[in-house]
Amino acid sequence: MLHVCASPQDQIARLVSALTATLTQEIDRYGRAVLAVSGGRSPIPLFHALARAPVEWARVTITLVDERLVSADHADSNAALVRTHLLTGDAAKARFLPLVDVPHDLAGCVARANTRFRALGQPLSAALLGMGDDGHTASLFPEAAELAEGLDPNFAQPYLALTPPHAPHKRISLSLAALLASDRLLLSIAGAAKREVYDRACQPPPSPALPISYLIQQQQTPFDAYWTP
Numbered sequence: 001m002l003h004v005c006a007s008p009q010d011q012i013a014r015l016v017s018a019l020t021a022t023l024t025q026e027i028d029r030y031g032r033a034v035l036a037v038s039g040g041r042s043p044i045p046l047f048h049a050l051a052r053a054p055v056e057w058a059r060v061t062i063t064l065v066d067e068r069l070v071s072a073d074h075a076d077s078n079a080a081l082v083r084t085h086l087l088t089g090d091a092a093k094a095r096f097l098p099l100v101d102v103p104h105d106l107a108g109c110v111a112r113a114n115t116r117f118r119a120l121g122q123p124l125s126a127a128l129l130g131m132g133d134d135g136h137t138a139s140l141f142p143e144a145a146e147l148a149e150g151l152d153p154n155f156a157q158p159y160l161a162l163t164p165p166h167a168p169h170k171r172i173s174l175s176l177a178a179l180l181a182s183d184r185l186l187l188s189i190a191g192a193a194k195r196e197v198y199d200r201a202c203q204p205p206p207s208p209a210l211p212i213s214y215l216i217q218q219q220q221t222p223f224d225a226y227w228t229p
């Protein structure tokens with residue numbers, strides 16, 4: 001479902017409300033909740049608002065939808081983004097599972113991320129997604145050599161390594177299959193250009209030229225997109 005938000009503030013309020021409800025429901029159901037968030041630049045104001053939400057953060061595990069293969073103190077690190085902007089105030093009580101521990105060891109990082117993810121023993125309560133102007137989401141980039149695996153509904157690993165053809169850094173990303181196994185998917189996008197990409201991605205059939213289309217056009221997992229001009 002597409003939610004048209006009147007302003008960035010309205011979009012943030014709606015996302016925080018949806019995430020707070022989902023995390024609370026999942027804590028009631030499982031005793032804990034697991035939230036996977038995306039990086040990039042646009043989630044920062046949302047992270048600040050979410051960190052102040054009335055959530056029992058000590059019962060929440062936060063992890064990443066995807067990560068760049070960089071050190072934790074690198075300017076492009078999604079883990080650094082979460083530590084700086086989300087794990088603050090009460091939300092600092094959440095348990096955080098980063099994806100990159102040894103930056104030069106991509107295969108090892110993927111293997112350890114998969115082990116940690118499986119040890120959670122429950123589905124993702126929610127995955128907070130962004131989208132690029134090229135229609136990528138997570139690090140499922142068009143034309144990436146590993147995209148077929150990333151979009152394979154039967155791919156068995158939660159995370160996989162991908163090399164974006166035009167974006168910096170090798171990546172670790174949740175696969176489409178892992179995203180669709182989540183209890184809820186929320187997409188946050190803004191601006192006319194991304195709205196145009198979103199509308200194109202709504203047109204059947206899903207296409208690897210617009211990886212977000214597989215999430216938009218599926219019926220398996222509750223999916224809500226929040227767009228503001």
Ligand SMILES: O=C(O)[C@H](O)[C@@H](O)[C@H](O)[C@H](O)COP(=O)(O)O
Pocket residue numbers: 038039040041042043065066067068078129130131132136137138139
């Ligand atoms: O690591 C990343 O870059 C993100 O996970 C990526 O999928 C992001 O969500 C989109 O690139 C949109 O980024 P913006 O929201 O900054 O446009």
